[in-house]
Amino acid sequence: MRAAVVTAGEFEVTELPTPLPGSGQVLIEVTRCGICGSDLHARTHADEMADLALATGYEHFMRRDQSVVLGHEFSGTVVEYGPDCHKRWKTGTPVVALPIVRQRKQPQLVGLSSAAPGGYAEHVVVQESMTMPIPNGLAGAHAALTEPMAVAWHAVRMGRVGKKRPAFVIGCGPIGLGVISMLRAAGVRTIVASDSSLHRRDLAAACGADIVVDPAITSPWDAVQDKGRPHSLTSILDLGFDAMERLRRLPHLPWWYFFRLMREMNAGPAGPVIFECVGVPGIIDQIITAAPPLSRVVVVGVCMETDHFHPAMAINKEIELRFALGYDPGEFRDTLHMLAEGKIDPAPLITGTVGLDGVANAFTILANPQWHAKILVDPHSSAITPL
Template structure:
């Protein structure tokens, strides 16, 4: 099979033996494969990423001197089953799969391990138990975006955003745009997006953001509708006002009202902020500017040491969450949200290349004014994104 293989940051289009599916695995033909920011990082910072993965207990992340087929955002069609499969779907059935396989008891990340070649190829091996048929005639191009959109759906779910809360999205690269799309799919009424790039601000609007600002000229915090909690004094004032009202009722055990509010999580709350930039200093900027009682969900992957002031977050009682990936249920639900038209990923896709165009696509993705998401079509001959 033909594949785009990266070794020491350099891509080469080469013929590899057709993969053979092992026990419980399926060979699929690749229809489309998206290029992810993780792929861009892995190409140039594989060793740092491998060290980080090893520190968290995963020892099989690719190294820079290894030859690897990248690509973990793919859709395809059933070709062949390995031994021990239940053979749930007939040959040719369009499918997507979580990009993880298991050799024995050892998991491997598809497209980020030498033991699990990825989707920048004509075929890829997936785990049958992690494979799902594409419903409702969803296009191969949109089905391939199940994986990155599932990342965004997981972040939105972990953010626990109420429909009436304001959600801020800081950074409108591909993952920020996906988060905006999923927030609107979840029914969040006010989404404020902040992005320096004019092109990405256009895409944020296309994805459904209600307010889009250039942080070079306007603060996202002042562009949003004012909430009742904008400073620490607002929290103290709310406490006084609440106690004064409760104390007006004779013999009222007012502390039970507080206990009920605690049980129902019905107290005052700030906005939910999604950090989708992933560079040093952003978390500190958010903690400095965010209103009290905010929840900050860190989606952007910063590969460098960062620093912020814990006391600032403590004084505002800001909740800080970090998110990664998704679970199989979120992956399945994302696929069906795409197939049923609850979320439209069209604005994210800004170009397509063939295998020979992968290196050019990586270069093009370095310019935020050109592209957001480029997909690879192994049957396409394009060498520049079209």
């Protein structure tokens, strides 16, 4: 089979043996495979990513000197089964799969491990238990976005926004656009998106952002006038005074019961939910410094460098800081069905398609993210530049 193989940061399209599915595995023919930000990082910073993975307990992440077929956002069709499979679907059935397999009882990340070649190829091996049929005739190009959109869905679920609570998305690259799409699908009423790129701001509006700002001109925090939420430490203190003055007018009511009830119902004052989707040093500190008090910050952007922020500022504002990674199989399945049922439109994210011979060029283009969001790889296309 033909595949785009990266070694020491350089791509070469070459012929490889078609992989054989092992026990409990399925060989699929790749229809489309997305180029992910993790792939861009892995091409040039594989050793740093491998060291980080090792420190957190995963020892099989690719190294820079290894030859690897990248690609973990793919759709395809069933070709054949390995031993010990249930053979749930007929040959030719369109499917997607979580990009993880077991090799010699060890988990391997498909497309990010030398032991599990990914989707920048004509074929890829997946685990049958992690494979799902594509419903409702969903196009393979759109189904390939199940994986990155599942990442966004996981982040939105971690944010626990609620329909009436405003959400801010800082950074409108592919993951930020995915978060915006999922916030809209979740019914969030006010979505503010911020990015310095005009093209990305246009994509954010297409994905469902209500308000889109250029942070060089307008602060995202000034884009929504919400008088019912605290905007400073002083306003929080004033809320306490106002509440106590009202409650003390009711002499027979134990006023402390009110506060207990508010805590139990999680109904006290709250700030917005903010999704950090940039992933460069300094952004978390900027958000903590500028965001309203009682905000919940969900960090989705992957910063590969050491970063700093001021804990005292976060403490004074009672900022809640969360970090999101990946998704679970249920979230992956739910995302696939939201795509297939039309609850999410992934079309604005897809800005180009290349063949295997165009993968290196696509990586170069994506290094400057002004014009493209998600470029897909079609192993059967001859396109060198994104079409």
